[in-house]
Amino acid sequence: MKATIERATLLRCLSHVQSVVERRNTIPILSNVLIEAADGGSLKVMATDLDLQVVENMAAASVESSGAITVSAHLLFDIARKLPEGSQVSLETAENRMTIKAGRSRFQLPTLPRDDFPVIVEGDLPTSFEIPAKTLAELIDRTRFAISTEETRYYLNGIFLHVSEEDKPVLKAAATDGHRLARFTIDQPDGAQGMPDVIVPRKAVAELRKLLEESLDGNVQVDLSASKIRFTLGGEGGVVLTSKLIDGTFPDYSRVIPTGNDKLLKLDPRSFYEGVDRVATIATEKTRAVKMGLDQDKVILSVTSPDNGTAAEEVPADYSAEGFEIGFNANYLKDILSQIDSDTVELHLADAGAPTLIRQDAGSPALYVLMPMRV
Amino acid sequence: MSQIALPLVVRRRGDPARIVLGNANRHVADALQEPAGWPFGTAVLLGPPRAGKSLFARWFAASGQGEAIDDADRLDETALFHRWNRAQEEGRPLLLTARAPAWTIALPDLRSRIGAALTLEIGVPDDAMVADLIEAHAAQRGLALGEGALTYLVPRAERGFAGIERLVAAIDRLSLERKAPATMSIWRDALAAVMGPEQQKLDFDPPN
Numbered sequence: 001m002k003a004t005i006e007r008a009t010l011l012r013c014l015s016h017v018q019s020v021v022e023r024r025n026t027i028p029i030l031s032n033v034l035i036e037a038a039d040g041g042s043l044k045v046m047a048t049d050l051d052l053q054v055v056e057n058m059a060a061a062s063v064e065s066s067g068a069i070t071v072s073a074h075l076l077f078d079i080a081r082k083l084p085e086g087s088q089v090s091l092e093t094a095e096n097r098m099t100i101k102a103g104r105s106r107f108q109l110p111t112l113p114r115d116d117f118p119v120i121v122e123g124d125l126p127t128s129f130e131i132p133a134k135t136l137a138e139l140i141d142r143t144r145f146a147i148s149t150e151e152t153r154y155y156l157n158g159i160f161l162h163v164s165e166e167d168k169p170v171l172k173a174a175a176t177d178g179h180r181l182a183r184f185t186i187d188q189p190d191g192a193q194g195m196p197d198v199i200v201p202r203k204a205v206a207e208l209r210k211l212l213e214e215s216l217d218g219n220v221q222v223d224l225s226a227s228k229i230r231f232t233l234g235g236e237g238g239v240v241l242t243s244k245l246i247d248g249t250f251p252d253y254s255r256v257i258p259t260g261n262d263k264l265l266k267l268d269p270r271s272f273y274e275g276v277d278r279v280a281t282i283a284t285e286k287t288r289a290v291k292m293g294l295d296q297d298k299v300i301l302s303v304t305s306p307d308n309g310t311a312a313e314e315v316p317a318d319y320s321a322e323g324f325e326i327g328f329n330a331n332y333l334k335d336i337l338s339q340i341d342s343d344t345v346e347l348h349l350a351d352a353g354a355p356t357l358i359r360q361d362a363g364s365p366a367l368y369v370l371m372p373m374r375v
Numbered sequence: 376m377s378q379i380a381l382p383l384v385v386r387r388r389g390d391p392a393r394i395v396l397g398n399a400n401r402h403v404a405d406a407l408q409e410p411a412g413w414p415f416g417t418a419v420l421l422g423p424p425r426a427g428k429s430l431f432a433r434w435f436a437a438s439g440q441g442e443a444i445d446d447a448d449r450l451d452e453t454a455l456f457h458r459w460n461r462a463q464e465e466g467r468p469l470l471l472t473a474r475a476p477a478w479t480i481a482l483p484d485l486r487s488r489i490g491a492a493l494t495l496e497i498g499v500p501d502d503a504m505v506a507d508l509i510e511a512h513a514a515q516r517g518l519a520l521g522e523g524a525l526t527y528l529v530p531r532a533e534r535g536f537a538g539i540e541r542l543v544a545a546i547d548r549l550s551l552e553r554k555a556p557a558t559m560s561i562w563r564d565a566l567a568a569v570m571g572p573e574q575q576k577l578d579f580d581p582p583n
Binding site for chain 2: 177251253373374375
């Protein structure tokens with residue numbers, strides 16, 4: 001294989017795929033990217049961690065001889081990063097080595113044969129639909145912060161996607177870590193009818209979101225089965241991300257979304273956020289607990305820490321129900337409030353021990369449920 | 376202040392319910408498969424709450440071998456007597472469930488009929504069954520119990536169906552609240568939560 005590529009093209013492409021590659025690998029070839037040069041002048045770069053693979057096509061300046069080889073992803077990325085801007089990078093393979101030349105630099109990296117490179121067998125992906133990249137990006141942004149990182153509940157380590165026929169057909173995304181829940185609802189895309197319930201793993205979500213950032217204007221083609229999902233993004237040459245899905249049952253989360261919370265609190269999410277952030281300064285690192293005292297048209301935020309003293313702040317609000325006190329983790333409140341893109345946020349409360357519903361308004365596609373702390 | 380967990384339920388509607396068989400109930404399962412041998416075609420299944428009486432009743436009714444009346448002790452006695460009579464007339468085996476141990480029947484006719492029926496009682500689970508029950512409840516909740524859990528929990532857990540279920544629920548809740556895998560500290564706290572704190576041992580080690 002011998003090909004020449006612009007450094008910027010190579011760098012952009014490697015930056016997309018290299019984060020899929022884990023830093024530590026027991027199987028050496030998993031540290032590598034597969035580079036395949038075709039006679040037509042295009043290069044394909046592929047990275048995998050066995051559960052997730054990303055394939056990106058890029059245009060080469062020239063392909064002198066076609067072929068395929070694998071080489072360390074992180075080394076090649078670091079080299080491409082440090083090469084001078086605007087340079088042409090030549091990649092040439094010979095005898096278990098790849099020579100990388102640009103300007104006066106010359107690197108030789110060990111290679112492994114392409115035949116050993118594992119490829120995810122997609123199988124049949126019977127459900128197919130298109131979704132605007134912007135919508136998919138928002139769906140991810142509004143839910144991913146609630147994904148659990150505790151590994152034994154592996155079925156919470158991703159975003160749950162499922163379709164539902166309600167007043168109109170919808171597609172819902174949900175994520176929860178057992179303390180808070182985020183749900184985002186969109187109109188059901190054509191072709192998503194009868195889609196199996198799937199859980200997209202956290203890492204796939206993160207990689208996908210990164211790829212979306214560069215092609216927010218187009219559509220994303222989604223193909224899936226009960227065990228695999230594939231996202232095809234436009235952009236130059238296109239990027240294809242294929243991921244295994246989490247093999248588990250997501251909890252029946254709709255049962256924890258309160259429907260009868262009768263105490264409505266309305267306030268400005270920004271001043272609420274800032275107030276919480278300020279009083280939480282003295283909260284203990286471990287619990288981050290903030291107490292909310294609800295009273296006629298105001299909320300008194302307070303923190304009492306045995307080591308750090310006390311803090312309190314009054315935030316004006318719209319509240320006419322019975323006054324009471326409730327405690328929340330400040331970071332969870334801030335996570336949710338920073339999702340609200342409006343002048344008001346609604347908190348539907350029941351009592352100090354019950355799930356609290358948070359949303360912009362009744363019509364907003366995003367909905368959050370936050371469990372309080374024992375005060 | 377400590378975080379409260381969302382009451383998430385993993386089990387989906389439509390999942391088949393499981394009955395864990397062991398020393399306490401194997402004789403029940405055996406007897407339910409032989410209704411021909413029941414005196415007057417009637418069996419009374421007694422057991423503590425959460426021991427699986429309703430599951431056995433549902434399973435028996437679904438097997439097509441006869442009729443099952445769950446929670447018969449909470450039914451009007453005259454109505455129950457009529458149903459017993461009808462089952463007799465139609466020659467249909469009848470399984471009744473009631474809470475152990477005391478099912479006091481006021482109606483003399485019904486009392487004598489029930490007294491003559493085969494009494495099946497769900498007993499106290501032994502260690503092996505306690506272990507199976509803990510595992511089954513954990514699996515149903517999608518809860519990974521962690522290595523060595525059974526060795527630790529079985530000798531310490533309450534020997535009762537409801538208690539075992541409460542124990543697993545407590546482990547699940549604590550692990551979710553703390554966002555931590557279920558390990559020794561959580562098993563211990565869950566045991567303390569359902570059974571009260573463990574007796575402290577006298578500390579014979581001299582302070583250093």
